[in-house]
C-alpha cells in the first residue's frame with residue numbers, strides 16, 4: 001500500500017441556512033410549553049432554568065472512547081449528568097426512567113392527587129428523540145410505538161400531546177419537532193450537522209459531504225473502505241474515490257458514466273448506519289471539550305436565545321398573574337351577589 005498524502009485540513013466555505021417554517025413554529029411551541037414541564041431531556045442545551053438531562057443518543061455510532069471524556073467534562077464544567085443511549089436497542093433507558101421518577105411532584109385535583117413528572121424532549125432533527133420516547137415507553141410501560149420515527153429529518157412536525165412512559169409515579173413525555181439554530185456560522189460544523197442527517201442532504205452538496213467523510217476517515221487512518229468497497233489504494237481525492245464506490249455499487253448513469261451523486265448518497269447512508277465503523281466527527285479531547293463547554297456560556301447566539309426565552313417566560317408569568325387576578329375579582333363579585 002502506498003503511503004497516503006492526506007490533506008491537513010478540510011477547506012469549505014459555504015454557509016448553510018435551514019430554518020423551515022415548522023422549525024420556527026416548533027421553537028415557539030417548545031418555549032411556550034416549557035412552563036408546563038419539570039424536566040427537559042436535551043440533545044443540546046436549550047432550557048437552562050429547568051432540570052435537565054443531557055442524552056447522547058446513537059452512542060452505538062460514536063467512538064467508544066468519547067463517553068468517558070464527555071462524562072468527565074460535563075461533570076467538571078457544568079455539574080451536569082449525561083447519559084449515553086442506543087434507543088433502537090434500549091441501552092441505558094432504565095436509568096433515565098429512574099431519574100425521571102425521582103423528579104415527580106404532586107399534581108391533580110384535591111380529590112385525586114397524584115405524583116407526576118412531565119418531561120419535554122428537545123434536540124436537533126434526526127437525533128432520535130421519537131425513538132428515545134418509544135424506547136422509554138417500551139421499557140417503562142411495556143407498550144409499543146407512540147411517536148413516529150424515520151431517517152429523514154423533520155418527521156416530527158409539531159409539539160404533540162403527552163405520551164405516558166411510567167405508571168407510578170406517572171411520567172409523561174412531550175415529543176417536539178427537531179429544531180436547529182437558524183444559522184450555523186461555521187461551514188465545517190454545517191457539514192458535520194449535514195452528515196448526521198439533521199438537515200436535508202440536498203441542501204449541502206452530497207459530494208462535499210462524502211469528501212468530508214473521506215477526509216475524516218483518512219485523518220483517523222481508518223482505511224476500512226478499501227476492503228468494504230474493493231478499492232486497491234487509499235486515496236484522499238474524492239474524484240478518485242467516488243468513481244470506485246460507484247463502480248462497486250454499480251451506480252451508472254444512462255450513458256454508462258459513473259453516478260457520483262448516487263455513490264456519495266450511498267456513502268453518507270453507510271456512515272449513518274455505522275457501516276464505516278464507530279467514529280466521532282468532533283474533536284473529543286479533554287482540552288477542546290473544556291473550551292467548548294466554557295465557550296457555550298459566552299456564546300452570544302446561545303445568550304441571545306436564552307434572553308428571548310426568558311422574556312417569553314416572564315411575559316407568560318405576568319399574563320398568568322393577570323388572569324388569576326381577574327378570576328379572583330370575578331369570584332369576589334359572584335360571592336357578593
Ligand SMILES: Nc1nc2c(ncn2[C@@H]2O[C@H](COP(=O)(O)OP(=O)(O)OP(=O)(O)O)[C@@H](O)[C@H]2O)c(=O)[nH]1
Pocket residue numbers: 057058059060061085086087088089124125126127128129130131132148149150151152153154155156157176177178179273274
Ligand atoms: N444507530 C442508531 N440509530 C438510531 C438510534 N436512535 C434512532 N435512530 C435512527 O435515527 C433515525 C431518526 O430517528 P427519530 O427518532 O425519527 O429522530 P427524531 O429526532 O425524532 O427526528 P425528527 O422528527 O426529525 O426531529 C431513525 O432512522 C432511527 O431508527 C440509535 O440509538 N442508534
